[in-house]
Amino acid sequence: MNDSIESAVAGVHRDAHVRSQLERYVRLLLEHNARINLTGARDAAAVAEHLRDSLALAPYVRDPLVDVGSGGGFPGIPLAIATGIAVTLIEATLKKARFLEIVADELGLRVTVLAARAETVAQEPGFRERFASVTARAVASAPAVMELTLPFLEIGGLAVLQRGELDYTELIAAADAALILGGGLLEEVALERGRRIVLVGKRAATPGRFPRRPGIPEKRPLARDRRDVNGVVQLVSEPADLGAGARG
Numbered sequence: 001m002n003d004s005i006e007s008a009v010a011g012v013h014r015d016a017h018v019r020s021q022l023e024r025y026v027r028l029l030l031e032h033n034a035r036i037n038l039t040g041a042r043d044a045a046a047v048a049e050h051l052r053d054s055l056a057l058a059p060y061v062r063d064p065l066v067d068v069g070s071g072g073g074f075p076g077i078p079l080a081i082a083t084g085i086a087v088t089l090i091e092a093t094l095k096k097a098r099f100l101e102i103v104a105d106e107l108g109l110r111v112t113v114l115a116a117r118a119e120t121v122a123q124e125p126g127f128r129e130r131f132a133s134v135t136a137r138a139v140a141s142a143p144a145v146m147e148l149t150l151p152f153l154e155i156g157g158l159a160v161l162q163r164g165e166l167d168y169t170e171l172i173a174a175a176d177a178a179l180i181l182g183g184g185l186l187e188e189v190a191l192e193r194g195r196r197i198v199l200v201g202k203r204a205a206t207p208g209r210f211p212r213r214p215g216i217p218e219k220r221p222l223a224r225d226r227r228d229v230n231g232v233v234q235l236v237s238e239p240a241d242l243g244a245g246a247r248g
């Protein structure tokens with residue numbers, strides 16, 4: 001396994017120390033993945049693709065960073081290894097969070113792991129509007145991701161969100177949700193192999209009622225498109241979610 005890990009990681013980063021730390025992470029991930037479901041990637045070559053994806057965010061993230069829905073550690077762990085910045089990982093599934101703690105300890109990273117839902121953590125004063133950047137990869141729909149990430153950012157902070165291609169209505173729904181939460185869509189950056197990063201700036205404080213209760217951001221997104229019987233798209237923001245008496 002060691003040879004295949006070394007060759008898979010070889011082209012991923014220029015720095016030898018970073019590569020050796022990434023190799024240790026991949027080894028732990030593949031070992032633990034045999035027992036608990038941490039990632040769909042089953043071999044070193046597949047994991048290296050996730051490393052590349054994660055490291056593509058390095059030029060955009062700032063210290064301190066919070067990664068929401070880290071799963072087996074993407075993109076938070078590779079970013080902690082490659083940039084040395086302080087990273088908080090929020091992961092709702094306890095066994096995944098335990099694995100992330102093992103990685104942080106064994107590799108000596110500046111990483112804090114919270115086994116919790118982002119909706120709960122973002123309402124705690126010690127974590128709300130305390131981060132210069134936030135990442136989330138493959139966690140929820142675009143408007144829900146806005147609600148799960150923007151409350152963590154200080155004003156002036158940057159959300160660096162990894163997505164497949166967003167269609168026009170998804171992008172508008174995400175932009176609408178961002179506005180409600182004090183953010184503004186800045187840029188969509190095209191990466192290699194059809195991957196994209198959506199950058200969202202934090203312009204104003206997030207209203208205290210967001211994020212809503214666990215599960216609500218995904219179940220009742222702040223903005224979404226609805227297609228009528230003729231297939232015509234209508235963008236809708238929930239009036240109840242905008243007013244003071246918001247449910248959730």
Ligand code: SAM
Pocket residue numbers: 039068069070071072073074075090091092093096116117118119136137138139148215
């Ligand atoms: N970001 C990782 C990646 O790209 O490989 C994991 C993606 S996985 C599909 C989504 C992860 O987000 C799961 O591990 C899930 O437990 C976590 N998650 C989903 N919603 C969450 C929430 N509201 N708070 C914290 N974690 C959440």
